[in-house]
Amino acid sequence: MKQNIYTPLVSIVIPVYNGANYMREAIDSALAQTYKNIEIIVVNDGSKDNGETEAIALSYGDKIRYFYKENGGCGSALNCGIKNMQGEYFSWLSHDDVYLPNKIEHQVNILSKLDNKNTIVYCGYELIDKKSRSLYFIKLDQRYSKNKLNISLFPLLHGLIHGCTLLIPSKFFQKIGLFDESLKYTQDYDLWFKLFRVAPVYFDHEVLIKSRLHSAQTTNAALNQLEEYEILWSGFLKKLTKEEMIEIEGSTNQFLSNIAAFLKKNRYMKSYKLALSMAEQKVIAGFWVFIITEIISSLREHGINTTITKIYRWIRKNINKH
CATH class of the missing domain: 1.10.10 (Arc Repressor Mutant, subunit A)
Known part of the structure; x- marks a missing residue:
């Protein structure tokens, strides 16, 4: 009997802005995937580097699909890629990050074993420096149980999700929409929150991407970023x-x-x-539920006169404490 092999088309979308320093390494890692039913989409988000980014992209010819657009930020570049992709699954690759060769194959293999193919698969990652030297590994299952990591909103609300580790069924973009292009720093987590509320997730312990750490942001950018994250959370x-x-x-x-x-x-x-305020409100609400429950119970057991006496004594006792 012929084996039924699951081989959906996967779209790897690479948004890039002034990415000449690192994008070749990213594109090469996408082309080196052991899973071959892929398309690679490079979106040039209006780079201003004298054509260097475009020249690198065009040097790959028909190995990639290349799109140029006016600068609008990472979210708008990703949206451009999503609107033009043909795959059943979406995989984001930042222009300065790197996929391990088996990234897509491994995640598709996981999906092939799941009953629900409309599941988001994610994994751990390795941090590298500007010269591609390893810094350290982020292995989520060393900190949390797999059961926790498979609760859709748990990894997101613990700040554990790296967008480039995700493999996302493209049908969800039709259901929840695309990245909010007005957001400069939090467009990813804003969308993941909407997505993870409606989609099941599956954590895989393998480390399948390398995420690059390099130049720090300016003070003003950092302040703007903080405010945007405050609004997000x-x-x-x-x-x-x-x-x-x-x-x-x-x-x-x-x-x-x-x-x-x-x-x-x-x-x-x-x-x-x-x-903290929400927690305090929960405590206060719980306290009043308890008090009302006790009053109802006392009325049933002792009648109104005894209950009023008990309430009066309780009030006097607590007033005297303060």
């Missing part, structure tokens, strides 16, 4: 449902406690204070 807190919080951490109180610690650690202080 505050928005997450306001949109999450009670059921989602419980699924992620087992209870709303535990969720708010954990995310408050995460936000404080990353110095998102406005969002941190919001998480």
Whole structure:
């Protein structure tokens, strides 16, 4: 009997702006994939480097699909790639990052074994420096259980998702939309949040990409980035449902406690204070539920006169404490 092999077309989208220093390494890593049913889309986001980025892209001829657009930011370049891609799955490759040769094959192989092919697959990654030297590995399963990592919103809300590790079914873009082009720094997590609320995820322990660390941002850019992240995380807190919080951490109180610690650690202080405020409101709400429950119970067991007396004594006792 002939084996049924799952070989969907995968679109690798490489957005690039002034990327002459690193993009050849990125494109070569895409071309070197052991999985061959791929298309490679390079989107030049209006580079201003005297044509160097374009020259490198054009040197690959028909090995890639090349698009030039006016500068609009990473989100708009990714959207251009998504709108022009033909694949059943989307895989993002930053122009300064590198795929290991088996990145796509390994993730498609995982999908082939899953009943639900509309699952997002993600993995760990290796950090490298500007000269491609290894710095260290990010192995998520050394910090969290696989069960936790397979809860859709858990990895996202712990800041664990690297966009280039994802393999995403393209059908979800029709359902939730594309990257918000008005966002300069958080366009990825903004979209992942919408995506992970409707899609199942599967964590794979393999390290399949190399992510490059290089030149730091300017102070002004860093301040703008911080403000955009504050808006992002505050928005997450306001949109999450009670059921989602419980699924992620087992209870709303535990969720708010954990995310408050995460936000404080990353110095998102406005969002941190919001998480604390929400936790306090939960405690107060729980307190009043308890009081009302006790009053109803007392009324049933002892009647109204005894209940009023108990309430009066409790109030006097607590007033005297303060």
